[in-house]
Amino acid sequence: MGIFLAIQGAASQGVLWGLMTLGLFITYKILNFADLTVDGSFALGGSVSAILITSGFSPYLSLVIAFFAGSLAGLVTGLLHTKLKIPGILAGILTMIALYSVNIRVMGQANIPLLGQETMLTLTSSFGLSKTLGSLLIGSIFSAIVIAILYWFFGTELGSAIRATGSNEKMVQALGINTESMKNIGLMLSNALVAFSGALVAQSQGYADVGMGTGTIVIGLASIIIGEVIFGKRFSFWYRLMSVVFGSILYRIIIAIVLQLGMKSTDLKLLTAVIVALALALPVINEKMTRHQKRKINRLQKKTEANKKASIQ
Amino acid sequence: MKRNVFRILFLSFIVVSMSGFFLSCANKKDDKIKIGALQLVEHVALDAAYAGFVDALAEEGYIDGESIKIDFQNAQGEQANCQTIAQKFINDKSDLILAIATPAAQAVANLTETIPILITAVTDPQSAMLVKSNEMPGTNVTGTSDLTPVAAQIALIKKLVPEVKTIGFLYNSSEQNSKFQIDLAKKEADALGISYLDATVSSSNEIQQVVQSLVGKVDAVYSPTDNMIAAGIPTVAGVLNPAKIPFIVGEEGMVQAGGLATYGINYYALGKQTGKMAAEILRDGKKPATMPIQYLQGGDFALNEASAKEIGIIIPEELLLELGK
Numbered sequence: 001m002g003i004f005l006a007i008q009g010a011a012s013q014g015v016l017w018g019l020m021t022l023g024l025f026i027t028y029k030i031l032n033f034a035d036l037t038v039d040g041s042f043a044l045g046g047s048v049s050a051i052l053i054t055s056g057f058s059p060y061l062s063l064v065i066a067f068f069a070g071s072l073a074g075l076v077t078g079l080l081h082t083k084l085k086i087p088g089i090l091a092g093i094l095t096m097i098a099l100y101s102v103n104i105r106v107m108g109q110a111n112i113p114l115l116g117q118e119t120m121l122t123l124t125s126s127f128g129l130s131k132t133l134g135s136l137l138i139g140s141i142f143s144a145i146v147i148a149i150l151y152w153f154f155g156t157e158l159g160s161a162i163r164a165t166g167s168n169e170k171m172v173q174a175l176g177i178n179t180e181s182m183k184n185i186g187l188m189l190s191n192a193l194v195a196f197s198g199a200l201v202a203q204s205q206g207y208a209d210v211g212m213g214t215g216t217i218v219i220g221l222a223s224i225i226i227g228e229v230i231f232g233k234r235f236s237f238w239y240r241l242m243s244v245v246f247g248s249i250l251y252r253i254i255i256a257i258v259l260q261l262g263m264k265s266t267d268l269k270l271l272t273a274v275i276v277a278l279a280l281a282l283p284v285i286n287e288k289m290t291r292h293q294k295r296k297i298n299r300l301q302k303k304t305e306a307n308k309k310a311s312i313q
Numbered sequence: 314m315k316r317n318v319f320r321i322l323f324l325s326f327i328v329v330s331m332s333g334f335f336l337s338c339a340n341k342k343d344d345k346i347k348i349g350a351l352q353l354v355e356h357v358a359l360d361a362a363y364a365g366f367v368d369a370l371a372e373e374g375y376i377d378g379e380s381i382k383i384d385f386q387n388a389q390g391e392q393a394n395c396q397t398i399a400q401k402f403i404n405d406k407s408d409l410i411l412a413i414a415t416p417a418a419q420a421v422a423n424l425t426e427t428i429p430i431l432i433t434a435v436t437d438p439q440s441a442m443l444v445k446s447n448e449m450p451g452t453n454v455t456g457t458s459d460l461t462p463v464a465a466q467i468a469l470i471k472k473l474v475p476e477v478k479t480i481g482f483l484y485n486s487s488e489q490n491s492k493f494q495i496d497l498a499k500k501e502a503d504a505l506g507i508s509y510l511d512a513t514v515s516s517s518n519e520i521q522q523v524v525q526s527l528v529g530k531v532d533a534v535y536s537p538t539d540n541m542i543a544a545g546i547p548t549v550a551g552v553l554n555p556a557k558i559p560f561i562v563g564e565e566g567m568v569q570a571g572g573l574a575t576y577g578i579n580y581y582a583l584g585k586q587t588g589k590m591a592a593e594i595l596r597d598g599k600k601p602a603t604m605p606i607q608y609l610q611g612g613d614f615a616l617n618e619a620s621a622k623e624i625g626i627i628i629p630e631e632l633l634l635e636l637g638k
Contacts, residue, residue: 009400013393100487100515110487113419113442131424132400205396206423207441209416210487215391252397259401265386266355268394 003260010256012132014249015139016200017219021227021248022146022241023193024220029240030154031166031186033081036092036217040099041073041191043213045198047103050112050208059119063199070195071188073099078184103210111209119203135204142200143245146193151238153189162186222272223248225279251275345382346375346409346595349402351421353414354390356540357566358459362413362433362584369588375595388417395420403428409591412456415441415489422454429594429601432456433587434580436490436538438606447606455601457587458608461538461563463494465576467501469614470533470561472629473574479508481531483524483549485541486513494537494563520545524552531558538563538578546570554623568615573624574632575615583609 020042027035045066052062073095080091104110124134153159164172165182172179194216202208227247233240258271350366352359363385367377375381384405388394399421402410410430412418418432422443433456435441444450447458470477480502484491495511502509510531512523520542527534534553536542542549543566550571553560562572565579586607593599614635621628 005404006401009404010397013396013400017393097516104487109492110489111415111419111441113440115419115423115442201393205392205420207416207419209392211390211416212392215393219393255394256397256401259386259397260404265389265394265398268391269389 003257006256006260007253008136009132010252011249012136012139012204013201014223014252015143015245016135016197016204017223017252018139018143018197018245018248019146019200020194020197020216021220021223021244022143022150023190023197024217025224025241025244026150026186026190026193028221028224029166030163031183031190033088033166033183033187034092034217035074035077035187035190036089037073037077037095037099037187037191038092038194038220039213039216040096040103041070041194041213042198042201042216043103043208043210044073044099044106045070045195046202046208046212047106047112047210048195049199050114050202051107053114053117053119053203054112059122059203063120063196066199067192067196070198071192073195074187074189074191075184077191078187081187082180082183100210107208107210110211111207113207114203115206119206120200121203131204135200138204139200142196147238147241147245150241154237158185218272218276219248219251222276222279223251225276226250226254229279229282345380347405347407348381348383348409348411348591349398349405349407350383350385350411351395351398351402351413351417352385352387353392353395353417354540355387356543357570358538358543358564358580359413359434361566361580362459362587363411365581365584365586366411366431366433366588366591367584368581369585370591373589373592373596375592381595392416392420396424399424409594411587411591418443418454418456422452426453428453430454430456431587431591431594431601433583434459436460436493444606449603449605451602453601455590455604455606457583457590458606459490459538459578459580459583460608461494461578462576463497463537463563464501466535466561466563467498467505467507469574469576470535470559471505471507472632473559473561473626474533477507477532479510479531481510481512481527481534483512483514483527483534483536483542484539486515488539488541491537491539491542498535498537514541517541517545517548520548521552524549528552528556528558533559533561535561536563536567536572538567543567543570546572550620554620557624557626559624559626560620565613565615568617571617571620573617573620573626574628577613577615578609579613582613 024038027033048066048069049062052065053059077091077095080086080094081088120138121131121134124137154163161177162182165179169179224244224247227243231243352363377383386398388398395417403425407428410421410428412421412430412432414434418435421430430453432438432443432454436459438444439447443454444452470480482495484495512527514520514523546567547570550560559573562568562575564575564577568575614632616636
């Protein structure tokens, strides 16, 4: 029973964080750009949503505004990178630290409680759902919608151009496409989703805090990689998008389970690092293993050939 | 092919962990009172509060491992973990939850309205919306506030440096608790006719530069119970002590780390007070809703003698007497 509840709780958190992971997937996997802005834009989404809710706006409208606020953050990173030629990682870091101050400006303080305020969970709890189940339901609905939209978008001419930019920038430039704007659009879309996810998480956990984005990039990367390792790169693009969200859920479930098993929470970061390192090392390990096998096969073939020759002689 | 093998390994890891859990569940049938303790981050003051909590419960006859079982978890400063841990405590059907620091308390309070929650190291539970009012919580949350005797600390500066004209207020602009205390400190400084300079930092890397910018401009520096400054005390003292500027701080842990003096909250005593409240809930069946938020009575005067020697400051006799108590 306990484990079932733990998985339920983890899934509800994972699905909300899954939207952030989808955003990170766009930059990390599609654009091939490690975007560190997300630590800041996640908290930005939470901050924007929280301040709007406490000033009497509808929680749904606050999600929309958080989405656009996030896209602005992405645009800043994009402009720093494309126009001012600042290396991608550094551009992300710069926006991330700037957002720390921005978030405090937005909230006017470091922490806004949402306990007892109207959030999107007010609606689900009016159907008699617990906060955990409500978050799970809302997260699943939004994930499904976002996956559908992303699948459609990356099939359009613009979306394909963004994908191509990530795979082979020079080639795309040769085709007469402005890769700078492709990168900017990708970063805007990505950070918009990250902020949207931050807004959902803030509403679900009952507060927004300037520190709520800490570690977002690592959580996101771990989720993407776990999803890829477990579900593989099969079928088509929608399957990869889904595996990203499932990766995020699995990441949370792994953490919830090891906590339930009694692992010290102080070892969590080590665990995360080990999971990510293992998953990242997989391609290399695979390659070494196949090379080793090939060598074995070659040796066997040579032996049999030699045997054949010997038998002929 | 190999990829599949890893995939299977990964899944089996999860399955094994799950079955391990079921087994451990089956063996763990005891009637101990379950207490979940969630701490936001490793920090001298927060660790001390937790130690005080455990010791107070032991004094009241609730010894960890005997009649109670405390499940202590630290969120490592990652707030997503706060929620996962809070969910774990609720799934485990804890009888009581201790939450140390504001985001931890908010995460727990958001998820349960029935399990009694004790909070500590939260400066103003009311503005964090954890309780309806500090005098009469009206929710399942109560506990202790770490509001420091700010006024007494500013008065202490006046006692140590009678000719003080300007105080530098050193704090992290993003910590709500710090801003709250600085506002109180400014009021007190205004009342005493002392002027002040704000020196805010937003990351621990900035501490050194910001402190250096104060040298020559102020006669004393004051920091409230600010987590970032608390972690960077050696840096601050490393600049201020050679410059012979007294550094008055918000709590005792910061004095031990190199600050000159404080009238401060003792987080261990605060944790103890919280533990006593927990015992009242467990033994006497009191309800958090009717238990007012408690404050630590009276500050402890604390002095770092090494820093005092380095600055070459003479501590008034009456303060030294308080130290002996």
